[in-house]
Amino acid sequence: MEKATFGNGCFWCTEAVFQELEGVEKVESGYAGGPEENPTYKQVCSGTTGHAEVLQITYDPQKISYAELLEVFWKTHDPTTLNQQGNDVGPQYRSIVLYHNEEQKQLAEQYKQELDASGAFNSPIVTTIEPLTRYYPAEDYHQNYFNTHGHEPYCSFVIRPKVDKFRQVFKDKLKPAAAK
Template identity: 65%
Template sequence: MATNESGALAKATFGTGCFWCTEAVYESLRGVISAVSGYEGGHKENPTYKEVCTGTTGHAECVEVTYDPTQITYQELLEAFFRSHDPTSLNRQGNDIGTQYRSVIFYHNDEQKQLAETAKAELDKSGAYDSPIVTEISPVSTFYEAEAYHQSYFANNPNQGYCAFVVAPKVDKFRKVFKEKLKPDLNHS
């Protein structure tokens, strides 16, 4: 496993709607060691997918990314975050509606908080979007790993309806934009 000079890997946690899409996006980036689907930001301990889907637990579907900062920066992960979903859509991504699908960055330290706030403010100021960015920036709390069948869902189920018609086009578009940052086995140029 690759590590930086101090031997430490770093973590980042993002919610961009359905975690199947988020996980597939981050797993494709060079320097990302793992992307684990799960739930964060709620009040119920050990929530299940079924409970989170009700929108009553307060959790967001998100992905905990473990990465090597010598290969990919947190700023690059933020760029991937903002470009892989609609950060102006409150509690909704496409047909997925509810607080569990909110746009959220869970920061792990003060540096991540500052970088996330700066990226959000600069993007908002740039006029890249017609509406204000509604991305929540919150401290990391307890991350609950989603059930095993959710892990690497897109990779394991590419022909499943939602994957074929929603996840695949989103991932294909992302890979075209981030071509230079993809893992070598995904960069077919």
């Protein structure tokens, strides 16, 4: 198993997407990218800790590659908005790839460069690519959020449309249960 760490907005929304990928064994919401030790959700939401809401993804590279995870990362959020995803505003919602090794760094930088050069977006990509120095798991109530709170309005109106779109675009990469 290997790990990937991405921040692409609210972790409730992005966790639901990555959980459905074949080869992904675990998705954990957490905080990374800032100097504050053991931050709480309330502290991170204040925008003063330097941390972003991130996902730490444990995956089987025999079933899904880091490059495929990057593809999902880039295509399931807007990497051109600085410190914002939809209505979520602040540095804690920034677009960030936190690499675990030199190979991940090179793949992320290459993908970003190619995507920027392709003209896929009308604005430049602002995603930062940084080494993962520290990662802190989010509080238990943030884990598996969409699957346990799918009936709540935020999940119905914000997360579900994102998951439905993801399922259409990446139907060939879904776990069998998610493909139904």
